[in-house]
Amino acid sequence: MRSVYAISGGVSKFTKARPDKTFPAIVKEAYDYTLTDIELGHRQFLEVVDGSVASYFSDHFTRQLMAGIMVQDYLGLCPKPGHRVEGGGATGGICFQEAWKAVASGYMDICLAYGFETMSHVATWKGNEFIALASDVSFDYPVGGFYSGYYAMMVTRHMKEFGTTPEQMAYVSVKNHANAAFNPYAQKRQKLTIADVRNAPMVAWPLTRLDICVMSDGAAATILCNDEGLAKLEAVGAQIKRPLVRVTGIGRGTDAMRMADRPHQSFDKFLQHNLLPHEDTAETRSYYQELWEHGFRYPGVHSFRAGRMGSKEAYQNAGIGDPLSELDFIELHDAYTSSEIQTYEDMGLCRYGEGGSFATGGQTFMPGVAYDLDLEQDPVCPVNPSGGLIACGHPVGATGLMQAVFAIWQLQESIGDHFGDRTLQVDGAIRGAIHSHAGTGTYVTVSILEKEA
Amino acid sequence: MAANKQAKKIEETFGGYTLHTVPFPAELDEETLKSLKQMGHILIEQPYDITYLHSFGQDSPFFAGLANGHFLVNRDPETGYTYGTPRGHDMESGNETEWQEIAAEGTIHAFTVCHFGSEEFLPECPFVLALIDFPGVDTLFLARIIGLEPEEANLDWIGMRVKGRFRRLSKFKPTDVYFYPLEE
Numbered sequence: 001m002r003s004v005y006a007i008s009g010g011v012s013k014f015t016k017a018r019p020d021k022t023f024p025a026i027v028k029e030a031y032d033y034t035l036t037d038i039e040l041g042h043r044q045f046l047e048v049v050d051g052s053v054a055s056y057f058s059d060h061f062t063r064q065l066m067a068g069i070m071v072q073d074y075l076g077l078c079p080k081p082g083h084r085v086e087g088g089g090a091t092g093g094i095c096f097q098e099a100w101k102a103v104a105s106g107y108m109d110i111c112l113a114y115g116f117e118t119m120s121h122v123a124t125w126k127g128n129e130f131i132a133l134a135s136d137v138s139f140d141y142p143v144g145g146f147y148s149g150y151y152a153m154m155v156t157r158h159m160k161e162f163g164t165t166p167e168q169m170a171y172v173s174v175k176n177h178a179n180a181a182f183n184p185y186a187q188k189r190q191k192l193t194i195a196d197v198r199n200a201p202m203v204a205w206p207l208t209r210l211d212i213c214v215m216s217d218g219a220a221a222t223i224l225c226n227d228e229g230l231a232k233l234e235a236v237g238a239q240i241k242r243p244l245v246r247v248t249g250i251g252r253g254t255d256a257m258r259m260a261d262r263p264h265q266s267f268d269k270f271l272q273h274n275l276l277p278h279e280d281t282a283e284t285r286s287y288y289q290e291l292w293e294h295g296f297r298y299p300g301v302h303s304f305r306a307g308r309m310g311s312k313e314a315y316q317n318a319g320i321g322d323p324l325s326e327l328d329f330i331e332l333h334d335a336y337t338s339s340e341i342q343t344y345e346d347m348g349l350c351r352y353g354e355g356g357s358f359a360t361g362g363q364t365f366m367p368g369v370a371y372d373l374d375l376e377q378d379p380v381c382p383v384n385p386s387g388g389l390i391a392c393g394h395p396v397g398a399t400g401l402m403q404a405v406f407a408i409w410q411l412q413e414s415i416g417d418h419f420g421d422r423t424l425q426v427d428g429a430i431r432g433a434i435h436s437h438a439g440t441g442t443y444v445t446v447s448i449l450e451k452e453a
Numbered sequence: 454m455a456a457n458k459q460a461k462k463i464e465e466t467f468g469g470y471t472l473h474t475v476p477f478p479a480e481l482d483e484e485t486l487k488s489l490k491q492m493g494h495i496l497i498e499q500p501y502d503i504t505y506l507h508s509f510g511q512d513s514p515f516f517a518g519l520a521n522g523h524f525l526v527n528r529d530p531e532t533g534y535t536y537g538t539p540r541g542h543d544m545e546s547g548n549e550t551e552w553q554e555i556a557a558e559g560t561i562h563a564f565t566v567c568h569f570g571s572e573e574f575l576p577e578c579p580f581v582l583a584l585i586d587f588p589g590v591d592t593l594f595l596a597r598i599i600g601l602e603p604e605e606a607n608l609d610w611i612g613m614r615v616k617g618r619f620r621r622l623s624k625f626k627p628t629d630v631y632f633y634p635l636e637e
Contacts, residue, residue: 138512143627144571145574148567206606260595
């Protein structure tokens with residue numbers, strides 16, 4: 001397999017509604033930014049780019065089938081190869097990985113990954129209905145299909161099982177909104193308190209409006225290439241930043257569509273299949289043994305096996321032993337404050353059951369941002385320095401690519417240039433992870449990006 | 454405080470007067486053509502309505518069972534692994550599962566109170582959603598719970614014993630059975 005570099009990216013400003021432009025024209029903004037950042041014109045790029053992967057989640061939102069080809073056409077990429085991918089909330093992350101595969105295999109030397117969603121075309125509650133159609137329409141949707149409701153059920157189980165509290169979840173909301181205050185691309189840039197989050201209107205107990213990401217219109221794009229592609233781009237005049245950012249590992253996991261079907265594995269099976277290498281100590285084995293003795297079952301509805309398996313594979317490919325100390329930042333799929341906490345556990349930043357206290361400890365916060373919270377520990381691995389989905393917005397097909405773009409900028413140390421403010425730059429960042437997540441944990445992608453030595 | 458501001462807003466809805474003309478320059482010349490770049494966008498409504506013919510396929514006996522007051526689950530004939538929500542084939546063995554009747558009586562495994570919901574269910578808010586655990590069954594079943602006070606949501610609801618009641622007039626939906634708390 002060839003080395004794959006993520007050399008450039010662009011994001012449209014995420015916002016509630018973009019009626020001023022059609023979706024292909026919104027993607028064009030992200031695409032143009034991606035090219036401008038390497039000082040390349042469209043004509044020069046066309047000479048060398050091999051093809052593309054398009055990402056958008058819902059034909060219902062666009063009310064337009066084959067929207068992918070409309071973007072390919074509008075960007076002027078026809079007749080080069082391209083296809084659309086779809087995998088719920090993880091569509092953007094899957095798109096990134098499919099572009100990676102095209103380049104790593106040598107099928108393409110240069111591949112453009114682009115994605116978008118325009119969710120403002122329907123009223124909010126109709127939009128929730130469309131999203132709920134991404135649950136089993138025979139058994140889940142008719143009972144009261146509502147994703148916030150599904151996640152709230154996971155929360156109550158997590159709370160019961162591990163003692164997690166809504167206040168601990170509120171820390172995530174305060175963190176991500178405060179980070180976003182320094183991100184001009186974010187939709188919600190708010191300074192909040194724990195009380196603000198808890199006093200916001202209740203949506204699905206115990207999740208309030210400020211525990212949940214918003215619908216958004218937006219687009220993102222990124223260019224991946226191998227060494228041959230790099231030479232071709234530079235030959236036509238591209239100014240590519242050094243050190244390069246390389247994608248050193250990808251991983252993906254899946255799980256049953258219906259939460260009700262999530263199996264309850266035995267302790268032995270958990271050890272065999274789901275334990276991360278750094279958890280394989282006598283102490284952690286006995287910690288888990290004790291959870292099992294108290295009725296814990298894996299993954300149940302409180303944990304995302306797909307997220308754990310995606311992480312495990314990505315860490316293995318990238319040679320990561322202890323993610324918390326070896327990753328400098330993570331952009332993860334915080335559609336809900338609770339799912340950020342669940343994902344800390346899946347990604348092995350803490351053990352299953354410890355996500356609540358880990359969320360309030362301080363290790364996932366940014367060093368230079370004032371949160372007005374009493375945090376015991378110093379930042380170690382900022383999670384969602386950009387503000388995440390909760391504050392940036394979640395235009396589904398663009399989201400996973402937005403994470404890639406922000407990760408590239410972190411590793412190029414160019415956050416200050418792109419955001420007009422250095423506050424969110426993770427100083428000295430060498431390695432970061434992006435995590436994209438679908439459904440109630442059905443598809444999860446984890447990709448590792450690293451600055452070359 | 455952002456949260457309160459939000460609560461004071463009237464919800465945005467579609468609809469309104471039908472508009473048949475929009476302002477446009479009387480004459481098109483170089484200058485007015487250029488000024489079109491400054492024109493606002495036109496927003497129209499596009500209604501979309503469709504009726505699907507949806508088959509429950511191999512899961513159909515479950516719905517027929519509900520309509521006749523029976524709660525059916527699927528079991529792997531070889532391992533005995535039992536699915537609380539119908540599933541034609543077992544995910545481990547690949548075997549075709551068989552039907553089994555159980556009492557629609559179990560405990561709440563996880564729950565929420567939906568104060569908002571998808572458009573279709575908004576008129577029913579607030580409602581209680583729960584995943585039900587049945588004794589001897591390995592997976593769960595998603596259902597509505599009736600008879601709990603939505604404003605009194607608390608974690609003690611988890612583990613609460615509940616019993617299913619079948620709708621007399623079936624809708625052939627999983628909501629043909631709903632659950633209510635059993636007096637302890």
